[in-house]
Amino acid sequence: MKTTARLESALKKLYNAFHNNTLNPECCRQCAVGNILNNMDFWKHLSDSHGDLKLNYVGQIHETLGRKFNGYSPSELLKIEHIFLDACGYKLPLHYKNEKPVNPTDKDILFNGLTAVITYLCELDKVDNVMDYTKLFEIKDDNPKYALSKGL
Template identity: 75%
Template sequence: MKTSHRLESALKKLYNAFHSNTLNPECCIQCAVGNILDNTDSWKYLSDSHGALELNYIGKVHQSLGRKFNGYTPLELLKIEHIFLNACGFKLPLHHKNKKPKNPTDKAVLFDGLFAVVDYLCKLDSITNVMDYTKLFEFENEKPKYELN
């Protein structure tokens, strides 16, 4: 399957962060977007709240100028983070009084967040979700419909 450079890069960074235990939903540098943007927190200035979907003035300026950060627009970045946090079980936007998972860095929690993010990233590039294995279990006439390569 052919993927874009931005998707390939984002998947590698998220994969590495997940397996090296450097993925943390509560940290702007180690969250999904922080990792996609090379462990920087400059993206947090695009909105007023972590997990919000509304661009602030700075975010609107970057969006209107057509700026992209590692291939993603400011609105796409906010949506990626929103999806990640929501799938991890956070009530958004992030706030110390809002509901959050008991252990935000638990591998199962992070996997749920990453699964949702990868689905969205694939939709942005108009490709099938690379994490979707349901085709492996499709069958016809009692035989697998697809073969593993």
């Protein structure tokens, strides 16, 4: 499957963060966007609340100037984080009084968040969802319709 450079980079970073236990929805450096941006937290200054979709003044300036961070615009970054937190079970925007998962670093919770984020990243780049495994089970004349690549 053909992907874009920014999608490939983001997928590798999220995959590594998930498997290296460095994915944490409550940390700006270790959340989905933090990992995509090389564990930097400057992106948190693009909005006033973690998980909010509204760009603040700083975010609007970067957006208007056409700035991209690892290939993503400020509004795309906020949407990525919003999707991640929402799929992990947070009531948004993130606030200590709002509902959140009991164990936010549980692998099942993180997997749900990553699945939602990867779906969105693929949509952004107009690429088939790399998490869609349903084609593996399609059959034609009692045989698999698609063959697995040798790497699997």
